[in-house]
Amino acid sequence: MPKKRVNYECIRCGYETDSKSHMQKHLMQKIKPCPQTMNDIELTDEIKEYIINNRVYRIPKTEILLPTKAENVLAEEIKKLKLNIEFIKSNKKESFYQRMVETYLKGTHLKLPSGITDVSTDRIHAEIKNVIHYKSALGQLYCYNRDSPRPVLQVYLFGKAPNKTMKTAYEHFTSLNIELYTFTSVDDTHSIVKYDTGDIVYSVSMDDIV
Numbered sequence: 410m411p412k413k414r415v416n417y418e419c420i421r422c423g424y425e426t427d428s429k430s431h432m433q434k435h436l437m438q439k440i441k442p443c444p445q446t447m448n449d450i451e452l453t454d455e456i457k458e459y460i461i462n463n464r465v466y467r468i469p470k471t472e473i474l475l476p477t478k479a480e481n482v483l484a485e486e487i488k489k490l491k492l493n494i495e496f497i498k499s500n501k502k503e504s505f506y507q508r509m510v511e512t513y514l515k516g517t518h519l520k521l522p523s524g525i526t527d528v529s530t531d532r533i534h535a536e537i538k539n540v541i542h543y544k545s546a547l548g549q550l551y552c553y554n555r556d557s558p559r560p561v562l563q564v565y566l567f568g569k570a571p572n573k574t575m576k577t578a579y580e581h582f583t584s585l586n587i588e589l590y591t592f593t594s595v596d597d598t599h600s601i602v603k604y605d606t607g608d609i610v611y612s613v614s615m616d617d618i619v
Contacts, residue, residue: 420456420466423447427505432462447591506567507537513601513611523552534565540570543578550587563588565601579604 417426417432420441426432435443435455443452448468450456459466510528511517519529528535534553536546546564554562564587566578575591582589589604600612 411489414424415464417460417464418458418466419443419452420446420448420452420468421452429461436460438441461565502567503537503539506565509592509599509601509611509613510535510537510565518528519553519557521556523556524549529553529557529559531560532559533563534559535565537565539568540566540574540578541568544581545586547581547585557608561588562586563590565592566593575604 414427416427418425419428419432419435423446424435424443425434426435436452450468456466460601467537507527514528514530514533514535516528516530516533516535519526519534524581526534527537534550534557536550536553538546543564543566546566550562550564564582566575570578579589583605590610591604593600593602593609597614598612599614600609602609
């Protein structure tokens with residue numbers, strides 16, 4: 410009597426099927442990964458290929474070693490180092506985006522009693538901020554515009570944020586007649602995007618700015 414073939418099985422959620430194409434669709438075409446109802450495991454490309462070719466993937470049994478005190482200390486130091494690197498990268502990004510907006514607006518800094526603007530022209534005050542600090546842009550623009558009024562106020566936000574945060578930020582800015590712009594990158598080309606319309610208003614390569 411021939412041995413019954415084993416179904417294809419997802420090691421992450423337990424989904425089973427006898428169809429290879431159905432399993433390929435489950436593993437390869439999902440926008441979001443399936444729930445971790447069976448195993449808390451990341452479905453890497455290697456694991457996906459293994460399941461498609463061999464039907465079932467088994468998590469290898471490995472010896473679990475508890476970290477020593479020295480290893481724990483090292484892990485904490487590495488964590489702090491990573492945070493410092495991210496902080497430096499964030500600051501570097503802000504200076505890059507500021508130069509990008511300066512080029513786009515053909516503007517420069519303006520020294521005022523309340524501080525120094527990011528970018529100003531004879532018609533515009535513009536503030537560049539990481540999206541997580543978007544609220545501080547409101548106060549800064551208010552102060553700058555009180556010192557030296559401009560008919561147009563703009564905020565340029567970089568960094569990642571949930572759609573809900575961006576929507577809230579947009580509502581705050583539009584209620585005060587402040588234009589909102591964001592940035593997007595494709596390969597080595599960086600663009601400024603008007604948030605409400607999604608239109609690209611300016612594009613430049615990294616080499617042209619740095």
